[in-house]
Amino acid sequence: MQTKQNTYTLVWFTTNLRIQDNTVLAHALKLNHPLIGIYCFDPRHYETTTYGFKKTEKYRARFTIESVQDLKNQLESLNIPLFTFYEKPEIAIPKLCKTYSISDICLQKEFTSEETQTIQNLKAKVSKHTSFHELYDQFLFHPDDVLIHVNNIPKVFTNFRKVLEKTCAVRSLFKIEKQDAIKIKNTTTIPNLKILGFSEFTTHTQTAFPFSGGETAAQNRLNTYVFETKKIGFYKKTRNGLLGTDYSSKFSAWLANGCISARQIYWAIKEFERTEFKNESTYWLIFELIWRDFFKFIALQHGNAIFKIDGINQQSYNWKTNPTLIKKWCSGATPERFVNANMMELNKTGWMSNRGRQNVASYFAKTLELDWRVGAAYFESLLIDYDVHSNYGNWLYVAGVGNDPRNRTFNVKLQADRYDEHGKFQKQWLQNTLFE
Numbered sequence: 001m002q003t004k005q006n007t008y009t010l011v012w013f014t015t016n017l018r019i020q021d022n023t024v025l026a027h028a029l030k031l032n033h034p035l036i037g038i039y040c041f042d043p044r045h046y047e048t049t050t051y052g053f054k055k056t057e058k059y060r061a062r063f064t065i066e067s068v069q070d071l072k073n074q075l076e077s078l079n080i081p082l083f084t085f086y087e088k089p090e091i092a093i094p095k096l097c098k099t100y101s102i103s104d105i106c107l108q109k110e111f112t113s114e115e116t117q118t119i120q121n122l123k124a125k126v127s128k129h130t131s132f133h134e135l136y137d138q139f140l141f142h143p144d145d146v147l148i149h150v151n152n153i154p155k156v157f158t159n160f161r162k163v164l165e166k167t168c169a170v171r172s173l174f175k176i177e178k179q180d181a182i183k184i185k186n187t188t189t190i191p192n193l194k195i196l197g198f199s200e201f202t203t204h205t206q207t208a209f210p211f212s213g214g215e216t217a218a219q220n221r222l223n224t225y226v227f228e229t230k231k232i233g234f235y236k237k238t239r240n241g242l243l244g245t246d247y248s249s250k251f252s253a254w255l256a257n258g259c260i261s262a263r264q265i266y267w268a269i270k271e272f273e274r275t276e277f278k279n280e281s282t283y284w285l286i287f288e289l290i291w292r293d294f295f296k297f298i299a300l301q302h303g304n305a306i307f308k309i310d311g312i313n314q315q316s317y318n319w320k321t322n323p324t325l326i327k328k329w330c331s332g333a334t335p336e337r338f339v340n341a342n343m344m345e346l347n348k349t350g351w352m353s354n355r356g357r358q359n360v361a362s363y364f365a366k367t368l369e370l371d372w373r374v375g376a377a378y379f380e381s382l383l384i385d386y387d388v389h390s391n392y393g394n395w396l397y398v399a400g401v402g403n404d405p406r407n408r409t410f411n412v413k414l415q416a417d418r419y420d421e422h423g424k425f426q427k428q429w430l431q432n433t434l435f436e
């Protein structure tokens with residue numbers, strides 16, 4: 001393709017770390033200037049928060065480094081250089097704009113406060129002549145294709161799902177082609193764990209999430225889980241599991257940083273249904289992807305209320321902030337073995353199953369009546385797959401200030417009996433601690 005050579009388009013990668021089916025990248029290419037990519041490891045993401053723990057712990061930090069390394073390799077194969085900095089975007093990007101003549105900046109459209117504030121800060125610092133192009137790319141169902149106004153998004157998931165399934169289609173996938181080579185010297189490097197403030201570490205031998213970050217690893221997992229092993233065909237039966245890599249898809253971490261799109265997973269499942277078989281399980285994974293969209297639409301609808309103690313319900317409870325109880329929960333030292341085992345798993349691996357998350361969150365917010373935002377912030381710190389909408393949406397839901405119409409409390413003893421009948425999971429994480 002002929003491109004205009006004097007000016008460049010900058011693609012600012014955030015949580016869309018892939019080249020294929022990347023709406024922002026595709027849009028940038030249409031502007032017909034040569035492309036430069038940038039990714040900023042934002043120092044604010046690696047600071048200690050007012051709750052006393054890091055905003056991002058080592059597990060997600062390493063997964064992000066791996067994802068950005070893979071993105072850089074993928075972009076190189078398209079002749080697009082990726083500049084990487086350990087600097088705030090509002091500082092790094094204006095500097096890059098001064099070095100190169102950048103006419104357009106393309107990025108994923110965001111709608112939560114920290115992200116939008118960073119974008120505002122940047123806009124204030126670059127030339128008025130630079131055009132910004134912000135595009136949604138994190139949804140399964142594109143917000144522009146959803147016929148109901150965002151203010152009228154149903155509060156109950158089932159109603160939301162039914163409307164979307166009836167009235168909305170998932171957009172098709174597109175391929176990004178190789179570009180003409182451009183002569184730009186890129187000497188930037190990807191920061192290592194040490195630079196981000198961590199020591200190197202080895203992956204726990206019993207982790208349920210032994211995977212690496214990056215588009216390549218995400219595509220491998222998609223192929224393995226769906227087509228090679230056909231485990232997708234048993235998903236509904238296994239999804240409440242606690243041990244091993246295959247009880248659920250494990251797509252969440254790659255989805256959270258955009259190494260894979262929800263659309264790519266959806267269309268892979270459709271292909272599987274067409275060529276192999278279709279059953280309740282193949283549908284159920286799509287059903288779960290709609291849950292993911294639900295919390296994104298709730299964030300879009302309610303803005304900052306998703307971070308407020310009274311949540312989207314404006315529901316006041318007598319929340320406690322007992323530091324000893326919080327510490328015991330975080331370190332897996334409560335009177336409940338099942339809660340402790342899950343917290344141990346999280347602390348040692350950065351992973352916890354959905355069943356585990358529901359139980360420990362319910363125990364924190366409903367049984368101990370602790371300020372749910374502290375629990376959510378702890379998850380934000382530790383989880384490899386932390387995603388702002390899914391994390392805060394689920395915490396609101398479990399804490400009774402969100403979208404659960406039944407406002408349930410989990411009985412963790414009964415849950416342990418049901419989902420860890422022989423105590424294998426509890427033994428794995430509680431016994432190990434005695435020998436470490």
Ligand SMILES: Cc1cc2nc3c(=O)[nH]c(=O)nc-3n(C[C@H](O)[C@H](O)[C@H](O)COP(=O)(O)OP(=O)(O)OC[C@H]3O[C@@H](n4cnc5c(N)ncnc54)[C@H](O)[C@@H]3O)c2cc1C
Nearest residue numbers: 248249250251252288292354357358361386387390391394
């Ligand atoms: C308190 C709490 C906090 C959570 N925090 C996060 C988070 O920060 N990031 C995150 O991705 N998920 C979060 N979840 C949702 C869910 O636990 C994980 O998405 C899931 O366990 C990831 O495993 P998987 O990819 O194997 O999921 P699968 O069971 O294979 O599901 C496939 C995909 O569907 C989506 N999904 C499944 N369940 C949910 C759900 N309840 N809400 C939203 N999306 C869902 C995920 O994208 C997941 O990758 C949270 C749940 C709870 C109860």
